[in-house]
Amino acid sequence: MYAIVEMAGQQFKVAKDQKVYVHRLQTEEGKKVTFDNVLLLDDGKNITVGAPAIDGAAVEAKVVKHLRGDKVIVFKKKRRKGYKKKNGHRQSLTEIVIESIVAKGAKKAAPAKAEKPKAAPKAKAEAKPAVEKEAPAKKAPAKAKVKADDLKKIEGIGPKIAETLVAGGIATFADLAKAKPEKLSEIIADVRGNHVTDTWPEQAKLAAEGKWDELKKWQDELDGGKA
Template sequence: MYAIVEIAGQQFKVEKDQKVFVHRLQTEEGKKVAFDNVLLVADGDNVTVGAPAIGGAQVSAKVLKHLKGDKVIVFKKKRRKGYRVKNGHRQSLTEIQIEGIVASGAKPAKAEKTAPKKETKKAEPKAAAPKAEAKPAKKEEATQDLSKMTVAELKEMAKAKGVSGISSMKKADLIAALS
């Protein structure tokens, strides 16, 4: 039985009792961790693929130790310019041992932490007469708002309305075209 699980931003194919080096985890040595983002679980011929993750699937592991990876030399050079830079890098890693793969039945930890969302009430529609009066005021406000907008925002609005030749227009021309 194996699973493909996302750990610290990377995907790993893991099996039970396998040791894996992953990016540094914020867990102390000797502690157990569980990964809920399981993308695929295969048990013989039975393969379960998530969309994108399998609900209820979980991979449990134990943190063995924190360490640094091998040194990688980063050398940059531009020929005939006298530019040379040499840097070294050692990645911080965590060694974990996979203790078990649960295909289903695990409770997702994220579901417990989320609180129920409050519903917002929608505003009731107003009578038809006030809407008719409000339209001329909105046009005046719209022209004032256009003068406060940046040229980039005006160009986006003009592009959405299908105005041609906006790349060479100035702010005043864009406001006139949109009004």
């Protein structure tokens, strides 16, 4: 029996007792984790395909350990520009072991019928215009939007990653400085490529404090965001 399941933003074909390496999970080592986004099940006789997921199906696994993958070197060069850049990255991974594949049902539950809204009493309907007239006076002023910082000034952050971080609620250097590397890895998990988030919060802290000279000196020593 095997299943195709989505785990940490990736799809895997798994079977019982199989070892799988996925993007870093927040679950502690030795604890169990359940993935319920099962896309396909094969029990040897029947194949069940979800639409898109199979209702009631799940894959249960145990977290063995957290580790980092092999180092990948990315070298960029522009002809006749004197531009050369070498980046290195080691992806944060989690090793898990598949303990069981549960197939409780292939059909998705039918959506519940929406209840028809009850008609409001006439007395309340007549009083509604008066409430609407008073509403503008009680309405609180809208909060000003916080201007986003240029996160691309952080070593290892490109335009696509900066856009993804802003969409994930991290728009300023101060927000980035408070975030944990593991949380940043989760937010940018769907961005193609290998990215090191270990030094981003510390770089952002220097940027937020306006220590640009100190930040520039440190970035010259970094390798694709990795110290």
